[in-house]
Amino acid sequence: MKPRHKRIALIAGGLAILGIAAMLVLNAFQSNLVFFFSPTQVAAGEAPTGKSFRIGGMVKEGSLERQADGITMRFVVTDTDKEMTVAYQGILPDLFREGKGVVAQGKLGDGGVFTASEVLAKHDENYMPPEAAKAVGDAHERAAANKAAAEAASQTSKQ
Template sequence: MKPRHKRFALIVGGLVILALVATLVLNAFQSNLVFFFSPTQVAAGEAPKGKSFRIGGMVKEGSLQRSADGVTLRFVVTDTDKEMTVAYKGILPDLFREGKGVVAQGKLGDDGVFVAGEVLAKHDENYMPPEAAKAVGDAHERAAANRAAADAAARTLKP
């Protein structure tokens, strides 16, 4: 083999190896990619079916229900616009409380209940995940716009 052919073979072999490594890295990245959705987005059908994602918001007051085994529980996550029931089997973080921010990772069940494999709670009094804070803010803006539209409609109906 001529030196020119050897060099060409090494370059082609290097490119094949580089392509294989890039494919493996992108595949690993894609399988570990988890998106965040608010309860409003899930209710609108924006969440993926059969794939893992995160849902966040506030734990609704009075919604925490523990089963007899003490490890299986259900609670409601809300962004003040829509609500979603979350089922979780495991030990909750120490900072998990009703009325506080939470992010849960899992899949949406066929019955519309979010089955969480992991629950994350906020870490201090002032923290809320940025995605959850944005979802709550968006829900407040939509509610204010709806109230303003209803008030305007009521004013036009009065004689």
């Protein structure tokens, strides 16, 4: 085999190994990638089925309940527009409170109940995850727009 052919074979082998390594890294990255969705987006069907994702918003006041097994907790996460029931088996974070921001990671289960594998609570008085803050802000904007449209329609019907 000529030195030129040896060099070409070595370069081709190196490129093949580099390609396989890149494929393995991208596959690992994709399997660990978790997207965030608000309860409104989940209700609209934008969330993946059978795949893990994050949901966030505020824990609805009075929604926290302990199940009969003593380990499973259920609570409702809302973005003030839509609500989603979350079931979590385990110990909730110390900072978890009703009326406070929360992000839960898990999968959408039967009956539209989100089964969380991890629950993250806010860590100080002013913090809310950026995605959750945006979802709550968007919901407030939609509510204000709907209210303004309803008022305009009622005034038009009075005239």
